[in-house]
Amino acid sequence: VLHGGNISAFSKKYNLNREDILDFSSNINNLFYPKEIEEILKESFPQITQYPELEQEELREIIAQREGINLDNIILGNGSIELIYLIANFLSPCKAKIIVPAFGEYQRALKGFGSRITLFRLLEEEEFRLDLDRLYKDLEEEIIFICNPNNPTGGMIEEEYLDRLIDFIRKKRKFLVLDEAFIDFVEDGFSPKLKAKILNGEDIFIIRSLTKFYGLAGLRIGYALGKKELIERLNLRKPPWNINCFAYQVGLKLLKNKEIPKKIKEKIRKEREFLSKELSKIEHLKLFESKTNFILIKLIHPEVDVKRLQERLAEYKIMIRDSENLNLDSSFFRISIKSNKENKILINSLREILN
Amino acid sequence: VLHGGNISAFSKKYNLNREDILDFSSNINNLFYPKEIEEILKESFPQITQYPELEQEELREIIAQREGINLDNIILGNGSIELIYLIANFLSPCKAKIIVPAFGEYQRALKGFGSRITLFRLLEEEEFRLDLDRLYKDLEEEIIFICNPNNPTGGMIEEEYLDRLIDFIRKKRKFLVLDEAFIDFVEDGFSPKLKAKILNGEDIFIIRSLTKFYGLAGLRIGYALGKKELIERLNLRKPPWNINCFAYQVGLKLLKNKEIPKKIKEKIRKEREFLSKELSKIEHLKLFESKTNFILIKLIHPEVDVKRLQERLAEYKIMIRDSENLNLDSSFFRISIKSNKENKILINSLREILN
Numbered sequence: 001v002l003h004g005g006n007i008s009a010f011s012k013k014y015n016l017n018r019e020d021i022l023d024f025s026s027n028i029n030n031l032f033y034p035k036e037i038e039e040i041l042k043e044s045f046p047q048i049t050q051y052p053e054l055e056q057e058e059l060r061e062i063i064a065q066r067e068g069i070n071l072d073n074i075i076l077g078n079g080s081i082e083l084i085y086l087i088a089n090f091l092s093p094c095k096a097k098i099i100v101p102a103f104g105e106y107q108r109a110l111k112g113f114g115s116r117i118t119l120f121r122l123l124e125e126e127e128f129r130l131d132l133d134r135l136y137k138d139l140e141e142e143i144i145f146i147c148n149p150n151n152p153t154g155g156m157i158e159e160e161y162l163d164r165l166i167d168f169i170r171k172k173r174k175f176l177v178l179d180e181a182f183i184d185f186v187e188d189g190f191s192p193k194l195k196a197k198i199l200n201g202e203d204i205f206i207i208r209s210l211t212k213f214y215g216l217a218g219l220r221i222g223y224a225l226g227k228k229e230l231i232e233r234l235n236l237r238k239p240p241w242n243i244n245c246f247a248y249q250v251g252l253k254l255l256k257n258k259e260i261p262k263k264i265k266e267k268i269r270k271e272r273e274f275l276s277k278e279l280s281k282i283e284h285l286k287l288f289e290s291k292t293n294f295i296l297i298k299l300i301h302p303e304v305d306v307k308r309l310q311e312r313l314a315e316y317k318i319m320i321r322d323s324e325n326l327n328l329d330s331s332f333f334r335i336s337i338k339s340n341k342e343n344k345i346l347i348n349s350l351r352e353i354l355n
Numbered sequence: 356v357l358h359g360g361n362i363s364a365f366s367k368k369y370n371l372n373r374e375d376i377l378d379f380s381s382n383i384n385n386l387f388y389p390k391e392i393e394e395i396l397k398e399s400f401p402q403i404t405q406y407p408e409l410e411q412e413e414l415r416e417i418i419a420q421r422e423g424i425n426l427d428n429i430i431l432g433n434g435s436i437e438l439i440y441l442i443a444n445f446l447s448p449c450k451a452k453i454i455v456p457a458f459g460e461y462q463r464a465l466k467g468f469g470s471r472i473t474l475f476r477l478l479e480e481e482e483f484r485l486d487l488d489r490l491y492k493d494l495e496e497e498i499i500f501i502c503n504p505n506n507p508t509g510g511m512i513e514e515e516y517l518d519r520l521i522d523f524i525r526k527k528r529k530f531l532v533l534d535e536a537f538i539d540f541v542e543d544g545f546s547p548k549l550k551a552k553i554l555n556g557e558d559i560f561i562i563r564s565l566t567k568f569y570g571l572a573g574l575r576i577g578y579a580l581g582k583k584e585l586i587e588r589l590n591l592r593k594p595p596w597n598i599n600c601f602a603y604q605v606g607l608k609l610l611k612n613k614e615i616p617k618k619i620k621e622k623i624r625k626e627r628e629f630l631s632k633e634l635s636k637i638e639h640l641k642l643f644e645s646k647t648n649f650i651l652i653k654l655i656h657p658e659v660d661v662k663r664l665q666e667r668l669a670e671y672k673i674m675i676r677d678s679e680n681l682n683l684d685s686s687f688f689r690i691s692i693k694s695n696k697e698n699k700i701l702i703n704s705l706r707e708i709l710n
Binding site (some may be wrong): 028051108 | 390602
């Protein structure tokens with residue numbers, strides 16, 4: 001498993017109908033899907049025959065307002081993944097340090113463009129918190145990739161630590177890539193300190209996603225923020241028209257709506273609390289505190305390992321994400337937060353299997 | 356003007372409603388839009404919440420059948436433009452020869468990745484035909500980019516010449532990138548000779564587009580063909596999930612339908628003949644023979660130049676494509692073929708302006 005959410009492979013393997021599968025493995029917002037989207041899509045049909053906006057100004061303008069930065073600090077991507085690849089390409093060849101566990105695509109992208117990678121492991125015994133002193137020790141890589149909030153742990157670097165890290169980056173003339181694909185589950189827009197760093201011209205890229213928060217994995221839309229000179233360099237390598245008409249229109253309309261984000265965050269917070277509380281009661285599971293829409297869990301069971309658990313959950317038509325490609329040992333798995341009804345099915349299934 | 360089809364810029368400049376504009380400037384199929392598409396889009400709505408297929412096998416399978424090649428000879432792109440950038444990136448840094456006039460993005464992509472470019476000019480006095488002996492003379496570049504059928508001339512390299520060129524490429528250990536974005540207007544699928552070259556492992560990439568033929572510029576979908584080893588190398592640099600759910604589903608359904616292509620080709624052939632015949636009668640226009648859905652025209656008028664013509668046509672709400680970024684002198688412009696009614700408006704407007 002390179003990624004969660006591969007429903008086709010799961011349905012083939014276990015001979016299940018796609019529609020019957022409960023996908024707890026993909027970590028996008030699986031809970032609340034804004035109903036407004038179908039109307040936006042229908043209204044966008046006529047645009048299918050025309051080239052999308054070349055400069056993508058209208059959408060960048062809305063993001064600029066929302067984040068309190070400038071148009072030329074923003075580049076749009078066909079999903080945040082396109083930006084990860086663009087940035088990895090732009091920085092290549094380089095020596096890069098990836099803070100893991102993390103989304104496996106940083107490694108794939110950096111390797112694909114010929115960079116050399118070393119991993120810095122967050123430790124379970126430190127609750128997967130980032131230890132800056134340990135990171136700085138013998139740090140010879142010029143590029144640092146961090147996922148914050150972290151996927152798969154769900155944890156966040158405290159603002160003070162992030163601040164110290166960015167000061168370090170500047171002093172040591174290094175480069176920071178901060179993947180904030182899940183930040184919208186935690187806060188709206190930009191932390192003022194981070195915004196100031198971008199506008200001050202630090203060597204940082206921030207990557208954002210609309211896919212995860214709005215639950216639109218099929219649509220593909222994300223953006224990156226950085227100082228003007230860096231964004232210009234990325235733009236030279238970005239294919240024009242990289243956002244299709246539907247993604248563009250949905251992006252425009254959703255980002256104008258201030259109510260939907262509140263609803264999404266509130267619903268997910270509530271279900272995360274419920275799910276965490278109930279799962280914590282199951283004896284063989286150790287949960288890690290999450291600020292996002294997924295939870296990392298360690299399975300400590302005398303007889304059942306995660307592979308076996310996956311097989312058993314498949315009988316309940318439930319998909320979870322194992323730790324493959326996440327740089328965690330095989331006792332970990334990740335679930336996303338779904339509707340109350342679905343979460344209850346997961347809880348009950350786990351109880352039956354593990355007790 | 357870097358590209359045709361920039362309706363937003365035109366509507367702002369001349370203070371026109373988007374809906375009223377007759378866009379003869381973009382060279383996608385502007386004539387026949389398959390009605391089936393809206394139904395396909397509606398059926399695809401539920402897929403917006405799920406990640407698109409990671410391996411994109413189903414769509415590659417259909418293309419493989421259609422072209423008579425193998426799954427692993429095919430890579431899909433977010434529009435053919437993504438493949439132009441992927442290939443330019445993969446080949447970089449290199450010395451590349453671009454046959455011009457041509458689509459301006461080859462230059463932008465190659466430059467963006469640090470390659471050195473020289474241009475080989477097709478000559479008006481040779482009706483823009485490719486003179487191989489002249490090309491071979493002092494050819495030190497290792498990469499050759501060709502648009503075939505040519506955009507903007509609408510002409511095609513004869514198969515015998517293409518064959519000789521590919522033999523030359525092999526003998527001299529060079530690399531050919533053949534952009535066939537408009538080939539579907541001319542023939543179905545692959546020429547058997549070209550197919551054999553790919554399967555034999557020649558150093559060729561063929562780029563294809565669904566956007567142009569099906570008139571779906573807003574949707575973004577294209578593919579490239581090459582030997583397995585090359586496609587694998589491109590895949591290392593391609594972001595996953597690069598085709599969104601709507602583009603993917605429309606691609607699947609359209610490529611299964613054998614009747615739509617016949618209709619599109621027949622309608623365009625008929626209107627191209629009508630438009631060519633009528634425009635040829637206008638004294639100050641020299642037309643070049645096109646096999647595609649657009650026509651290159653030279654304006655030879657004592658008082659009106661193309662800039663002036665564009666201004667005058669804007670009074671009729673008509674957009675044409677001037678020669679900027681096409682490596683042609685400023686006396687050329689390009690029009691696409693639209694419906695009979697719209698073509699008549701163009702013909703009458705040109706008559707009024709030029710006579």
